[in-house]
Amino acid sequence: MAEMEVRVVSERKDGLLVELGRVVAQYGHVLLRQRLVQEARGACLTLLLSGPDDRQLALEEALGSHPRVLSFESLRPVLVPLRESAASATEPAPTPIRVMAASADVARVERMLPNMAKDYPRIFPWLINLEYAVAEEARDASLYLAGRRTGSWVFKRDFALSARLSLSDAIRRIALPALRVLVNVDHEGHQLHVKACPLCQPGGASGGRFFCGFIEGLLAESVGARAVFARETSCHSQGAALCVFDISQ
Template identity: 35%
Template sequence: MIELEIQGLSPTREGLLIEVGRFVMAHGFTLQRQRLVQDHHGILLTMVVRGPSRGRKALEAALGAYERFISFQMFPFVDGEPKPHFAASLPRMAYTPPPAPPVAAPAPPPVTASATSPTDTPTKAAASASPDAPEPRQAPAAEPDFEFIQPTPRPPAAAPAAVAATPFVDLVPLGPDEPAVEKMLRALEYDYPKIVPQLLALQQSVAEAARESSLALAGKRTGSWVFRSEYLLDDGLDLREAIERIGVPALHALVEVDQQGTQLHIHDSPLCAQDGHSGCSFFGGFLEGLLGPAIAPGSMSIFPVCCRSYGADACVLELSD
């Protein structure tokens, strides 16, 4: 078994995860994680899949012929070494303005000394002696020197602080928190089907690494209880019939859902927020506990194709026997 990382660039988003997920399943691979990001180049898709090494070339050829991919890359996945998407926009470099020119100090004005002409003395004496004599003309005042004033340059704008990227941490999954699940299901017969607040509280009360397993256990026990309460006489069905007669009506009591073959599309799931925290494990466990007793002898597997918490339009579960 090998793990591969698929990176693709597509101009449109709608249904992209579902279609690529079908390619993955058709070639014997299972989806480990997924991510869908809006970029000004287009939609950036990242998937980590696991499957047989012999199916790599066939999967690569199928994705290469996929008409919605502008381009894609596939390479071995190395845990703990996240790779940037090949089509992601590069961050813009911060502009650093040139240094301001030095400010020239204004030149001091010249000092003008008043010189006394030797001929002024007899004139002043004559003026003082003769009161009828006209007053002497005064020399015009010297004009002040023009002072150049340079504008003070504005200080350069501070460069924006670099935002440190948050590293991706892959949590080691833990088993379910059974006491928390038991507490949540204590009043199930009175609360059902209005159990979304209890499920949200369960998500917050358990450890992050135990969240999916706890939701799956809560879903399985809830589904088993619903089957015993409402569908106990419906058994020996094939998968499609069980989905249509039991799965869809039971899920309708909790969320908006529609059936497309062996796929269930869950719209606006309240358990799947837009932050990468998927609650689809509850619905997978719910269907396992609900449909398992109704299907004719055989096994049933539930594969989460995509989730709205990772950017998909709806949460899609693929059921197979």
């Protein structure tokens, strides 16, 4: 378990703590302390959280892409490796570095979504344009947000009447057919294998965050209350034959 501090700004404070608290709990974290103040640019909410290390990044992305969040910052310690030199044992330990997680360009993604819906499934030109339009540090979070919103929209349009499914059945009956409209994809257990991904050209940057968000958006409402997580474990942009996505709860 590790602590992390997040700071969000929203247009209004009514119900903000309750809504974001649900997200925090969904990702296995607990709230240790909070501070909510009204500033000139909106309601500023600071949360001190504790939870599993392997869910911190997913929680940051979920909070940063939440529709009520205008800006998002995350502060968490970066572990400093132990030095092997015996002489270093007498040196004082360095002060932990704190890093800021970039947030999605929410406004630009929101403006793009109606066009993606109109042109669906021919969405990759819009996504490639998004990659170039946003700041480099906001690229991955913006792709994830676009994927999450698109996946949720596709689920509501095509699969909302489906019964609650196990994760395996949801991958086979929802994620697989939805992705096959966009790309060449197969599945093996809880993995999806995407061939020749248009967003992951060899030597370029990975576009896997879009597919992680798309898969999570597709499956979030189909498998019950537990959160769904998609993680890219292999990418065509880095020389792999396939882009591989592991899906878990």
